[in-house]
Amino acid sequence: MNRALSRTMRGAMSGALSGRGWSGRAWPGRALSGKARSVGLVVATVLTTALTIWLSLGLHDQHDREQRRQDILAAARQSALNFTSLDYRHYDRDSANVLEGATGDFKKQFAAQTEQLTKLVAANKSVSQGQVLDAGIVLSDAHSARVLVVADSKVTNTAAPKGEARTYRLQLDLVRRDGHWLTSDVEFVG
16 A cells, blocks of 8 residues: 555544544534543443343342242142141141141131040041142232132041042132241132
8 A cells, every 4th residue: 555545544544533524624413522422321321220220120029929929829738738638547747737837817716626626537537638639829919818729638437438539629818927828717619
């Protein structure tokens, strides 16, 4: 490349990088001052950071809601399983399992009836093996939930020594206490 052309190219490149044309004057609308570029970068960085934080919080909130949903369903399933699985040979243990997952009026009522139920279950040699078929949350928030549960059990006792199949449709109300979901009410529904 000849020297004159090389100087001309360097001049053009230098002018382009500085925002000035061949004549050394600024090109209108082409040049941004260093301050304007800095402000633009700061604004872009702030907007990108804010968007990232907003999206992260949304994902975290979604994860928390899904975890709460899973915790509620697990507690309701376990409570229904405990409630439908009783054996006269271990009724103290089985009733303790029901009470461990209970709170409020339901816990008080079940505890008050435990002595009478123990005698009834023992006299009839009752065994009930429950199985939860399905569960769904009707409504929930951070502190309470209502869950519908469908459970089957095979019940044997002195009146039905070969066993009898039973299907239960339960509505369980749960509340969150000390980091655990506990059953506060159980109703048999249609």
